[in-house]
Amino acid sequence: MPNLGSSLLAAALVAGAAIPFQAGANAMLGRLLGHPLWATMVSLAVSVALAVPVMLAFKVPVPSFATAAATGPWWIWIGGAAGVVYVTAALLLAPKMGAASFIVAVIGGQMMASLVIDHFGLMGFVQRPASLARVAGLVLIVIGLVVTQWASAAKAG
Numbered sequence: 001m002p003n004l005g006s007s008l009l010a011a012a013l014v015a016g017a018a019i020p021f022q023a024g025a026n027a028m029l030g031r032l033l034g035h036p037l038w039a040t041m042v043s044l045a046v047s048v049a050l051a052v053p054v055m056l057a058f059k060v061p062v063p064s065f066a067t068a069a070a071t072g073p074w075w076i077w078i079g080g081a082a083g084v085v086y087v088t089a090a091l092l093l094a095p096k097m098g099a100a101s102f103i104v105a106v107i108g109g110q111m112m113a114s115l116v117i118d119h120f121g122l123m124g125f126v127q128r129p130a131s132l133a134r135v136a137g138l139v140l141i142v143i144g145l146v147v148t149q150w151a152s153a154a155k156a157g
Contacts, residue, residue: 022043023099026040027094029043030092039091040091044087100152101148104148105145108141118130
C-alpha cells in the first residue's frame with residue numbers, strides 16, 4: 001500500500017499534468033472569442049460553475065468574508081489576481097513559446113518564488129531553509145529551461 005507522501009506526490013503530478021492542457025484549451029478559446037481576456041473570463045466562470053456544485057454536494061458552509069477581511073493578512077486576496085495573471089499569460093505565451101517551453105518557464109518561476117516563500121516562511125508556510133539540495137534542484141530546472149529554449153530556437157532557425 002503506498003504511503004501518504006507518494007499519494008500526495010501522485011496527486012500533484014496529475015494536477016501539474018493538467019496545466020498544459022489548460023493553457024492550450026484557453027489559448028484556442030481566446031482565439032475563437034477574439035481576445036485572450038474573454039478566454040480568461042470564461043475560464044474563471046467555468047471554474048466557478050464547477051466548484052459551486054461540488055461545494056453544495058459537500059455541504060460546505062458559507063464563510064464570513066467580513067471576518068476574513070478584518071482578521072486576515074492583506075495578501076490573502078492575491079490568489080485570484082495571480083490566477084488571472086497565470087491564465088492570461090498562458091493564453092498569450094503558450095501558443096508562441098510552445099507548451100513545453102512555456103511550462104518549464106512557469107515551473108522555473110514557481111520554484112524560484114517557492115524557495116523564497118519556504119526560506120522565509122512567508123504566506124503562512126512553515127519555514128524551510130533554502131538548502132544546497134533545494135537550490136541545486138532549482139538550478140537543474142533553470143538548466144532544463146535553457147535547454148528547452150535552445151532546442152526550440154534551433155528548430156525554428
